[in-house]
Amino acid sequence: MKAALALLVALLTSTAALSQDRPTIAAQLNSVFVGADGKFEANPDTALMQFNISALEATSREAYDRASKSAEQVRQILRSNGIEPKSAEIGYFSLQPVYDYKTAKHTLVGYRVNANVSLKLKDFSKVAPIVQQLADADVTETQSLNYTLEDMDAAKAKAVDDAYRRAHESAAALARSAGRGLGELSYASVDTFENVRPMPMAGAMMRMNVAGAAPAPTEEFTPQSISVTAHVNALFSLK
Numbered sequence: 001m002k003a004a005l006a007l008l009v010a011l012l013t014s015t016a017a018l019s020q021d022r023p024t025i026a027a028q029l030n031s032v033f034v035g036a037d038g039k040f041e042a043n044p045d046t047a048l049m050q051f052n053i054s055a056l057e058a059t060s061r062e063a064y065d066r067a068s069k070s071a072e073q074v075r076q077i078l079r080s081n082g083i084e085p086k087s088a089e090i091g092y093f094s095l096q097p098v099y100d101y102k103t104a105k106h107t108l109v110g111y112r113v114n115a116n117v118s119l120k121l122k123d124f125s126k127v128a129p130i131v132q133q134l135a136d137a138d139v140t141e142t143q144s145l146n147y148t149l150e151d152m153d154a155a156k157a158k159a160v161d162d163a164y165r166r167a168h169e170s171a172a173a174l175a176r177s178a179g180r181g182l183g184e185l186s187y188a189s190v191d192t193f194e195n196v197r198p199m200p201m202a203g204a205m206m207r208m209n210v211a212g213a214a215p216a217p218t219e220e221f222t223p224q225s226i227s228v229t230a231h232v233n234a235l236f237s238l239k
Contacts, residue, residue: 030238031186034171038163038230042155044147044223047121050091051134051143052114060095060111067113070139074117077133081126083119091116124223147223156192159230164188167234175238183237192230 055066075085093115100107121127134140149155175182
């Protein structure tokens with residue numbers, strides 16, 4: 001009994017030293033407290049494409065008209081790939097005067113239209129064609145591509161399962177070492193963490209004329225996996 005109690009106190013002390021933000025559990029007789037980390041590598045289920053439509057002209061009307069033509073080209077590109085334009089979202093739209101600040105009078109030199117568009121794709125095979133066609137059309141200055149996981153809850157649950165399995169195995173091993181049997185779980189806490197890593201694509205590369213040349217920068221590569229980790233603290237009774 002004394003050995004088991006001393007072992008529990010030592011475990012609680014070391015756990016508190018390793019992580020100050022995790023819960024502190026009051027020592028209980030005939031119990032063992034363990035902590036363990038778990039991990040799950042998930043394949044992304046969504047490609048998030050973001051690009052801008054930009055136009056700079058001498059008058060606001062000319063800038064607006066040019067941006068409208070560019071937007072129509074984007075809609076045609078989406079339709080040609082079996083995507084409804086309404087599935088793309090406008091993040092912002094701006095029409096602003098542009099001044100030459102090199103002169104004392106800050107001369108007005110034109111007007112710029114900027115619009116940010118985002119598109120979510122479940123079919124990754126459509127990413128490369130859209131990248132190429134946007135580059136060919138030369139309607140956007142910058143593009144970016146991120147692979148994300150929208151069904152994050154399922155990945156978190158698997159990471160928690162892994163963490164709890166490790167915690168249970170550690171507790172069982174500790175109980176055996178003390179000549180005891182492992183009882184029921186009496187307390188547990190869970191923390192999960194997402195490590196979503198974006199995959200940026202340089203705007204200069206997107207502006208190249210790639211028609212009839214090499215494949216798109218994204219083609220044939222595998223989307224980077226998304227790592228989800230979990231930490232489980234568990235208190236078990238001892239038999």
